[in-house]
Amino acid sequence: MRKTSQAFQRCVFVALLLAVALLDPQPEPVRAAGAGAPTDWLAPGQQQALERARQTVPLIEAIRREGPLRRREHLHDLGLTVKAVKTTYFYLNSPLISAVEDHYTGVRFNHGQHAAQAGDCSVCHHLRPEQDVAYSPHPETVRCSACHQQAFDERVPERPGLKAAYHQRCIGCHKQQRSGPQVCTDCHLKQVPDHAKLVKLPEHPDALQVTAECLRCHEAQAHDMLQTAHWLWRGPSPYTQDRSREVLHGKGTTALNNY
Amino acid sequence: MRRRSFLKMSLGGAIGAVALRPNSAAAWQSRAPADSYAALVDLTRCIGCRKCEQACQQEHDLPLPMKSFEDLTVLDNQRRPDAARFTVINRYHSGRVNPEGQLVADYVKVQCMHCQDPACASACITGALSKTAHGAVHYDVNKCIGCRYCMVACPFEIPAYEYHDPLTPRVMKCTFCEQRLREKQLPPACATICPTEAITFGKRSALLKLARRRLKEHPGRYIQQIYGENEVGGTSWLYLSAVPFSKLGFIPLPNKPLPKLTETLQHSLFSYLWSPALLFTLLSGLFFFNRRKQLQQPENSAGHAGGDV
Numbered sequence: 001m002r003k004t005s006q007a008f009q010r011c012v013f014v015a016l017l018l019a020v021a022l023l024d025p026q027p028e029p030v031r032a033a034g035a036g037a038p039t040d041w042l043a044p045g046q047q048q049a050l051e052r053a054r055q056t057v058p059l060i061e062a063i064r065r066e067g068p069l070r071r072r073e074h075l076h077d078l079g080l081t082v083k084a085v086k087t088t089y090f091y092l093n094s095p096l097i098s099a100v101e102d103h104y105t106g107v108r109f110n111h112g113q114h115a116a117q118a119g120d121c122s123v124c125h126h127l128r129p130e131q132d133v134a135y136s137p138h139p140e141t142v143r144c145s146a147c148h149q150q151a152f153d154e155r156v157p158e159r160p161g162l163k164a165a166y167h168q169r170c171i172g173c174h175k176q177q178r179s180g181p182q183v184c185t186d187c188h189l190k191q192v193p194d195h196a197k198l199v200k201l202p203e204h205p206d207a208l209q210v211t212a213e214c215l216r217c218h219e220a221q222a223h224d225m226l227q228t229a230h231w232l233w234r235g236p237s238p239y240t241q242d243r244s245r246e247v248l249h250g251k252g253t254t255a256l257n258n259y
Numbered sequence: 260m261r262r263r264s265f266l267k268m269s270l271g272g273a274i275g276a277v278a279l280r281p282n283s284a285a286a287w288q289s290r291a292p293a294d295s296y297a298a299l300v301d302l303t304r305c306i307g308c309r310k311c312e313q314a315c316q317q318e319h320d321l322p323l324p325m326k327s328f329e330d331l332t333v334l335d336n337q338r339r340p341d342a343a344r345f346t347v348i349n350r351y352h353s354g355r356v357n358p359e360g361q362l363v364a365d366y367v368k369v370q371c372m373h374c375q376d377p378a379c380a381s382a383c384i385t386g387a388l389s390k391t392a393h394g395a396v397h398y399d400v401n402k403c404i405g406c407r408y409c410m411v412a413c414p415f416e417i418p419a420y421e422y423h424d425p426l427t428p429r430v431m432k433c434t435f436c437e438q439r440l441r442e443k444q445l446p447p448a449c450a451t452i453c454p455t456e457a458i459t460f461g462k463r464s465a466l467l468k469l470a471r472r473r474l475k476e477h478p479g480r481y482i483q484q485i486y487g488e489n490e491v492g493g494t495s496w497l498y499l500s501a502v503p504f505s506k507l508g509f510i511p512l513p514n515k516p517l518p519k520l521t522e523t524l525q526h527s528l529f530s531y532l533w534s535p536a537l538l539f540t541l542l543s544g545l546f547f548f549n550r551r552k553q554l555q556q557p558e559n560s561a562g563h564a565g566g567d568v
Contacts, residue, residue: 006541100451137504151461152446157469165457171455184308184454220323 088112291375295394311449373495381518382412395435492516
């Protein structure tokens with residue numbers, strides 16, 4: 001008796017679920033295949049950060065010379081500490097860099113976090129322009145690209161360009177601190193060329209045509225793939241019990257290879 | 260002619276020829292271009308990322324290496340530039356330690372130094388190698404006959420040869436991206452891609468000034484030497500380092516341009532062909548002297564013979 005009532009309950013539950021599924025007038029929108037994150041959504045502050053990254057400002061040539069200690073005291077006296085940080089998030093990228101070399105995407109840089117951890121603005125804002133600049137409310141802490149622009153600029157030969165200024169400062173500190181990003185792709189993703197422009201295929205290609213088109217550029221990768229277990233069906237499986245050394249049975253050895 | 264007078268004459272002739280020959284020993288002139296481009300490598304900035312190798316490969320359309328440019332295990336071995344790569348990064352452990360007591364690696368970029376007075380160009384018998392006003396040691400494949408004297412002459416052992424190509428082999432070495440500068444007004448590919456600006460590109464005079472400024476402003480960071488400022492009469496690639504250059508695979512070289520000795524020797528011995536002319540004069544003199552002696556001897560020996568009989 002109890003068993004039958006349980007079975008009945010289950011039947012009713014399934015029927016209800018089916019009814020709900022069938023009657024639901026607006027099913028969940030299905031994301032189009034191949035699309036990543038929704039394109040119309042941007043993180044807060046991202047729009048401003050991207051716009052700011054696109055801006056360029058005129059090069060400041062005259063710099064006020066100040067020793068590191070004096071500079072630190074000076075900024076402290078002016079009240080330029082973590083509390084004065086207005087913009088917490090920057091997107092580090094610039095047409096100054098991408099016009100010459102564009103191999104990586106920009107870097108999401110948490111200005112507020114870095115200011116809090118360094119506790120000292122003079123680590124990065126190490127010098128200031130001789131004259132105040134109109135676009136910056138704080139001439140003491142102007143943006144990097146006010147002074148660091150093109151590499152090998154004959155007007156200011158001793159100054160690294162913007163790309164080198166970023167890298168020298170970031171890599172120097174992160175090496176010293178032994179924390180945070182350590183290799184290139186920890187900070188920025190590789191700029192993959194737009195394959196829609198590179199791939200040349202007929203209207204309705206067959207599978208072999210597609211493979212041939214991939215191989216046009218990625219021949220070395222294809223060669224590498226032929227050495228792997230994905231192709232050979234044999235090789236060590238280090239994470240499988242009793243198969244850590246070599247697979248003696250299977251498609252690569254004893255069984256019929258049916259692909 | 261008496262033997263004594265002949266010797267006197269020939270000696271006098273030799274002294275006269277030496278005195279009269281053009282005074283080219285003192286006249287050796289450096290042909291270094293006055294306002295050429297150069298590159299300054301600050302080894303304290305190099306992080307050993309091998310991006311310069313990659314940029315060089317792409318710029319010159321060189322064959323792709325077996326291992327990816329992102330594979331830093333290749334730094335475990337010391338490498339040399341060869342026919343398939345114009346520049347390499349080598350890693351050295353000179354014994355320098357960081358505040359935590361761990362060894363700090365030094366990375367060294369190796370490529371053609373583009374000497375101000377290149378020994379390879381001096382040794383080249385067809386003029387296929389030449390120093391341009393731009394600063395590069397330019398290689399003209401159409402003039403090259405493949406004698407590989409440049410490979411023997413180079414103090415840095417840089418020029419490589421395409422031994423694998425039996426029909427159209429070329430001498431391969433860094434071009435200083437001469438074409439790139441001329442056509443696109445861009446510095447060498449390795450210099451623009453370098454993330455930390457370890458390679459600075461500019462006029463040689465400006466870079467020497469910049470290098471001295473860095474040495475002066477950061478005396479603790481560098482050893483007080485600019486490698487390439489005076490070595491073999493100066494090179495277009497200059498280096499700054501934190502540790503002595505001898506620990507980083509740089510060979511100690513004389514400050515004299517290498518072609519100075521060889522060209523002086525050659526130009527003083529062979530100008531107006533005076534030395535071969537003198538040699539053959541002496542030899543022909545000797546020949547005539549001996550012949551005369553031989554012509555005289557049979558008379559004497561015949562006389563003696565007759566006397567004996």
